Amino acid sequence: MKKTKTGNTYGVVAALLIVFALAIAFPMPAFAEWSGGHDAMGSPRTSRTWYFAEGTTRAGFSEWICLFNPGGRPTNAVCSYMLATGQNIEKSYGLPPESRTTINVSTEVPPENDVSLVIISEDPIVAERPVYFTYKGAWPGGHDVVGAISPSETWYFAEGSTRDNFETYLCLANPGDVDAVLNVYYYCADGNDEIKTGVVVARKSRFTIPVHEGELGIGRSNTAHGDFSIRVESTNGVPVVAERSMYFSYKGAWSGGHDVVGATEPRGTWYFAEGCTRDGFDTYLCLENPSDRGTTANVYYYCADGNNEARTGIALPAQSRFTIPVHEGGLGIGRHDNAHGDFSIKVESAGGIPIVAERSMYFSYRPSWTGGHDVVGATKPADLWYFAEGCTRDGFETYLCVENPSDRGTTANVYYYCADGRNEERKGINVAAQSRLTIPVHETAFGIGRHNNSHGDFSIRVESTGNIPVVAERSMYFSSPWRTVDRASLAAACGWGEVSRANTSKRCIALTFDIESSGGLANSILDILKQKSVHSTLFVTGGFPGTYPGVVQRMAAEGHEIANHSMSHAMFTRISGAQVSSELAGTEAAVRQATGYSTKPYFRFPYGDRNGALIRQVNAEGYLSVYWTIDPQEWRSGASAEGVRATVVSQACNGAIVLMHDRATTVAALPGIIDDLRARGYSLVTLTEALYPGP
Numbered sequence: 297m298k299k300t301k302t303g304n305t306y307g308v309v310a311a312l313l314i315v316f317a318l319a320i321a322f323p324m325p326a327f328a329e330w331s332g333g334h335d336a337m338g339s340p341r342t343s344r345t346w347y348f349a350e351g352t353t354r355a356g357f358s359e360w361i362c363l364f365n366p367g368g369r370p371t372n373a374v375c376s377y378m379l380a381t382g383q384n385i386e387k388s389y390g391l392p393p394e395s396r397t398t399i400n401v402s403t404e405v406p407p408e409n410d411v412s413l414v415i416i417s418e419d420p421i422v423a424e425r426p427v428y429f430t431y432k433g434a435w436p437g438g439h440d441v442v443g444a445i446s447p448s449e450t451w452y453f454a455e456g457s458t459r460d461n462f463e464t465y466l467c468l469a470n471p472g473d474v475d476a477v478l479n480v481y482y483y484c485a486d487g488n489d490e491i492k493t494g495v496v497v498a499r500k501s502r503f504t505i506p507v508h509e510g511e512l513g514i515g516r517s518n519t520a521h522g523d524f525s526i527r528v529e530s531t532n533g534v535p536v537v538a539e540r541s542m543y544f545s546y547k548g549a550w551s552g553g554h555d556v557v558g559a560t561e562p563r564g565t566w567y568f569a570e571g572c573t574r575d576g577f578d579t580y581l582c583l584e585n586p587s588d589r590g591t592t593a594n595v596y597y598y599c600a601d602g603n604n605e606a607r608t609g610i611a612l613p614a615q616s617r618f619t620i621p622v623h624e625g626g627l628g629i630g631r632h633d634n635a636h637g638d639f640s641i642k643v644e645s646a647g648g649i650p651i652v653a654e655r656s657m658y659f660s661y662r663p664s665w666t667g668g669h670d671v672v673g674a675t676k677p678a679d680l681w682y683f684a685e686g687c688t689r690d691g692f693e694t695y696l697c698v699e700n701p702s703d704r705g706t707t708a709n710v711y712y713y714c715a716d717g718r719n720e721e722r723k724g725i726n727v728a729a730q731s732r733l734t735i736p737v738h739e740t741a742f743g744i745g746r747h748n749n750s751h752g753d754f755s756i757r758v759e760s761t762g763n764i765p766v767v768a769e770r771s772m773y774f775s776s777p778w779r780t781v782d783r784a785s786l787a788a789a790c791g792w793g794e795v796s797r798a799n800t801s802k803r804c805i806a807l808t809f810d811i812e813s814s815g816g817l818a819n820s821i822l823d824i825l826k827q828k829s830v831h832s833t834l835f836v837t838g839g840f841p842g843t844y845p846g847v848v849q850r851m852a853a854e855g856h857e858i859a860n861h862s863m864s865h866a867m868f869t870r871i872s873g874a875q876v877s878s879e880l881a882g883t884e885a886a887v888r889q890a891t892g893y894s895t896k897p898y899f900r901f902p903y904g905d906r907n908g909a910l911i912r913q914v915n916a917e918g919y920l921s922v923y924w925t926i927d928p929q930e931w932r933s934g935a936s937a938e939g940v941r942a943t944v945v946s947q948a949c950n951g952a953i954v955l956m957h958d959r960a961t962t963v964a965a966l967p968g969i970i971d972d973l974r975a976r977g978y979s980l981v982t983l984t985e986a987l988y989p990g991p
Contacts, residue, residue, distance in 0.1 A: 332667025437552025552667025
């Protein structure tokens with residue numbers, strides 16, 4: 297529709313004043329490019345040595361090492377990066393007392409290398425490795441593990457899949473001075489097990505088996521044969537380290553990845569502090585029996601509402617993998633969108649045969665942060681638990697889950713060691729008998745709240761104070777930062793009113809689109825944005841979500857910001873105040889119903905038709921009026937893609953807000969616009985990111 301430019305004189309906040317106000321109200325952000333979640337079982341001990349078999353500096357992957365020194369004196373750690381090429385790189389790091397230190401592996405290791413890691417510290421520390429990725433350019437996510445404290449001659453994994461849309465890798469590190477010779481056993485759910493013998497892992501190197509391929513893996517199998525457990529065995533007495541990473545598009549919709557360090561031996565009991573069967577969460581309990589004798593297992597679910605459940609006498613045949621979909625009935629607890637759906641687990645081998653237990657979860661969190669995470673269970677409760685990683689910056693939400701499997705209650709103290717040195721503690725937290733407790737660390741009750749600076753990067757120590765040992769897990773979810781930014785406060789820092797240009801101190805541009813009529817063209821725009829890895833702000837009219845709900849849901853799922861463009865695209869200077877309220881409320885309700893997200897606080901007047909009174913009214917109803925810096929008028933008859941592209945690029949400037957529409961000319965011009973703006977050094981971001989201060 298035609299846009300009538302009526303000027304930008306109503307409540308406009310000058311760009312420099314916006315930057316100044318925001319710099320006072322908000323710290324600098326660190327915007328992530330990925331969406332998903334990861335989870336780690338804590339370590340019950342510190343150690344002077346830590347090992348990781350997995351890691352990479354390939355394109356699309358970002359690997360970090362988090363080192364937690366809980367001691368009262370500074371120490372030094374030496375990291376030996378072992379590349380798949382056989383090259384070794386050694387780096388030394390100083391770790392202040394009671395601190396968390398973060399290492400960006402891409403600055404230590406050349407690009408396009410697969411890397412394993414050995415860490416040796418002068419004093420006991422804790423090491424954890426998060427990795428964020430877009431796997432093969434299509435599946436974004438992240439995974440995380442606390443390292444192994446020593447190599448072993450045997451490793452076990454209860455989970456593994458080579459079904460369609462699952463790709464599984466077995467990562468093997470040999471930190472020793474002699475080549476290791478391994479056998480790899482695959483215990484498949486259909487009973488047709490496979491073994492690969494004589495697998496050589498050269499000294500001081502990393503070796504990877506793509507299990508979804510043939511040769512050393514089992515290949516692609518979209519049947520029960522593609523669900524398997526793994527046992528790794530050194531045949532020449534040389535210990536190794538084993539991790540298993542998996543990348544997936546779960547049910548063709550929830551993409552991501554997860555990773556675990558294996559268990560070194562089967563055990564009689566296993567514990568998990570985390571588990572969920574709320575809407576949007578599917579939880580699986582995977583049980584491996586590597587013995588040549590069958591056994592039975594009991595599973596105890598400690599639910600957050602106190603109504604615990606048990607499933608006993610579960611048969612586990614010899615050398616088998618067995619899966620319990622906990623979100624289903626039968627051996628699980630079923631779907632519960634309340635506290636009963638938050639639970640911890642205890643697994644017990646009832647037949648005297650030790651087993652291995654692993655718990656994988658797939659999710660659509662909040663509701664469009666999709667992914668999965670996975671842990672091997674803890675073998676027993678403990679008085680102390682350590683985590684090197686934790687984050688409450690914008691775009692990150694961190695939960696600390698504590699399980700008390702005892703029949704007596706206890707209390708716990710939680711200590712947060714923040715990267716800025718300002719540590720915090722929360723003491724005397726009650727953990728009831730046979731229960732699960734959840735602490736949202738990004739909130740302030742027992743957590744530290746949201747901090748978009750180094751205070752939001754932290755390590756954790758959990759201490760049970762009642763002589764009753766507990767189990768602790770930490771799950772983290774992450775996505776586009778605007779999802780967690782307090783956008784109402786951001787609008788308030790702008791002075792409400794109206795904006796026509798964002799932060800001029802940053803070389804960024806907000807591509808915004810008014811989506812009014814065409815689902816097909818909107819999908820084409822989304823296709824281009826996805827291909828080019830651009831997130832934008834999309835102003836939709838209220839009828840669009842009802843007509844094209846799948847398109848609006850796709851907008852949210854792919855990390856775009858959805859804003860309000862009225863219900864009927866009326867000329868607002870020609871309607872009553874009551875009608876204005878109805879126009880805003882109708883679109884807000886339609887978008888919220890389709891996606892679960894609010895359109896607030898951004899609204900664009902149709903045709904740019906507004907006056908001071910109207911701007912004040914939409915402000916009062918929770919919306920910042922968003923005008924534009926650049927309008928290529930691609931809606932005009934005769935507009936060409938070349939002309940639209942030239943207009944946008946020639947008028948580009950820091951903080952520009954570009955207006956475009958769901959038009960064929962837009963689709964034709966958009967790829968070139970993106971390429972040209974990037975070639976000129978501009979980052980293309982959402983409106984929230986453009987308004988935000990900092991680099």
